[in-house]
Amino acid sequence: MPESRAASTSSAHVLEKRRRRRAEILHAALxxxxxxxYHTTTLDDIAERLGVRKTALYHYFPDKESILYECHRESLAEIERMIEEAQGRYDTPGGRLAYLIREHVRIMTEGLEGSPLAFEVPALSPERRAEIVAARDRYEGVLRDLIVQGIEAGEFREVDPKIAVFAMLGAINWIARWYRPDGPVHPPELGAQFADHLIGGLKCQPVP
Amino acid sequence: MPESRAASTSSAHVLEKRRRRRAEILHAALxxxxxxxYHTTTLDDIAERLGVRKTALYHYFPDKESILYECHRESLAEIERMIEEAQGRYDTPGGRLAYLIREHVRIMTEGLEGSPLAFEVPALSPERRAEIVAARDRYEGVLRDLIVQGIEAGEFREVDPKIAVFAMLGAINWIARWYRPDGPVHPPELGAQFADHLIGGLKCQPVP
DNA sequence: TCAAAATTTGAACCTTCGTTAAGATTGTCA
DNA sequence: TGACAATCTTAACGAAGGTTCAAATTTTGA
Structure with a gap:
């Protein structure tokens, strides 16, 4: 079972090679x-993108769901790195929020890393799903807190923070559905407009 | 083949009964x-919700995909009815747009009708998918036009209309992912806040 | 260069689930 | 009530695709 082999038996070079191959597989799968x-993608599909037979994949992942799971883990790691970065980086809640939106958009578009996190969560096993959902909930909490702070500071009007966060995340996650790297929309402008749109909507009372 | 039976052979009462049963099945499936x-839902799952065996479903639909397809058709009909209603109803682009957002939110929450339209489109066969996507594109075009009009009228700031529409539809479609009829969020407030948030964001230039 | 490890392959297995066929049961209506 | 349609059931089929396994091939490192 190569999947659980202790690191000590292999040289650093071999391990590195293996790590890269795993990354390649994850990218193809993603x-x-x-x-x-997820469900309409077969292991043959993934293997074909790598010029290999599907059984070769089992040398790197124990089953199909684990491939999806690892995709999720990578997305989450990226999101959490982003949250770290945002810490004390801008002095207004709106500023931090705008930063998070731009970064999240970048993650969604660059290498499409965030895509599976947006969809395909129900495909995971209950335990893994719970883990992913918990992490996602933490992220939502961070966004909610920023909105609450913005309201208290008078920067935002009084909205239901939970609903506002759903609106933002919906807009961002939906990117996975329409964005194509070779399309006309470019990530930086996308991030900027999303930040303006979604945060502007919290600042201004629309006239009825 | 009861699926293609001519209407003339059955009484109005029988046809009505059949129509209701079909609606029940669609609701359970939805x-x-x-x-x-879609993919993790088995015909047994659907049948169980109706207290029936899965083979009974074949009396009403030729296959599983057709059930999903009919769900989509209903969603689209609802959306198109909504667009009709909006015609000449409000005099500003922003007003019409706000109406559409509120109505779309209502459709997404009432009976969860809009849910499949939001997701599960890739599960359809190419022909059917093309049909659904075309209808969805028309809807997106309506929204885009309203935004362009709003910009020309000076009601909105200058944004990329396409991106703005994706932001709105993302927020709205995402509702299917988190909204629960027995949850704390109530549709009318949800629709109102979404309209304020998403349209407010088009009106106001956020200070950086 | 050579033995051991790593990687890939081909073939077969097995489960799930959509689908079909034929018959039983229920409902309709003259 | 009786014939016919409508509805549902039981049993079984068959294809798709994830998984296992033993063997072949390639790579590693001394």
Whole structure:
């Protein structure tokens, strides 16, 4: 069972090579999942993108769901890194929120890393789903807190923070559905407009 | 083949009964699809919700995909009815847009009708998918036009209309992912806040 | 260069689930 | 009530695709 082999038996070079191969597989899988969804993507599909037979994948992952799971883990790691970065970086809640939106958009578009996190969560086993959902909830909590702070500071009007966060995350996650790297929309402008749109909507009372 | 039987052979009463049963099946399927996704939902799951064996479903629909397809058709009909209603109803682009957002939110929450339209599109066959996507594109075009009009009228700031529409639809479609009829969020407030948030964000230049 | 480890392959297995066929039960209506 | 349609059930099929396994091939490192 190569999957659980102790690191001590292999040289650093071999391990590094293996790590890279795993990353390649994850990337191929991620793209396939994004294009066709988890369930309609077969292991053959993923293997074909790598010029290999599907059984070769079992040398790196114990089963199909684990591939999806690792995609989720990577997304979450990226999100959490982003939250770290945001700490004490801007002095207004709106500023921090704008930063998070721009970064999240970047993550969603760069390498499409955030895509599976947006969809395909129900495909995971209960335990893994719980883990992913818990992490996602933490992130939502961070956003909610920023909105509450913005309201208290008078920067935002009084909205239901929970609903506002759902609106933002919906807009961002939906990117996985329409964005294409070779399309006309470019990530930086996308992030900027999303930040303006979603945060502007919290600041201004629309006239009825 | 009861699926293609001519109407003339059956009485109005029988046809009406059959129509209601079909609606029941669609509703059960819709709920199941929404909770677990199309692919993880089995015909047994749907049948169980109706207290019936899965083969009974074949008396009403030729196959599983057709059930999903009919869900989509109903969603689209609802959306198109909504667009009709909006015609010449408000005099500013922002007003019409706000109406559409509120109504779309209502459709998404009432009976969860809009849910499958939001997700599960890739599960359809190419022909059917093309049909659904075309209708969805028309809807997006309506929204885009309203935004362009709003910009020209000076009601909105200058944004990329396409991106703005994706932000709105993302926020709205995402409702299917988190909204629960027995949850704390109530549709009318949800629709109102979404309209304020998403349209307010088009009106006001956020200070950086 | 050579033995051991790593990687990939081909073939077969097995489960799930959509689907079909034929018959039983229920409902309709003259 | 009786014939016919409508509805549902039981049993079984078959294809798709994830998984296992033993063997072949390639790579590693001394």
């Amino acid at each position: 793209t396939a999942f994004r294009e066709n969804g | 709920t199941a699809f929404r909770e677990n996704g």
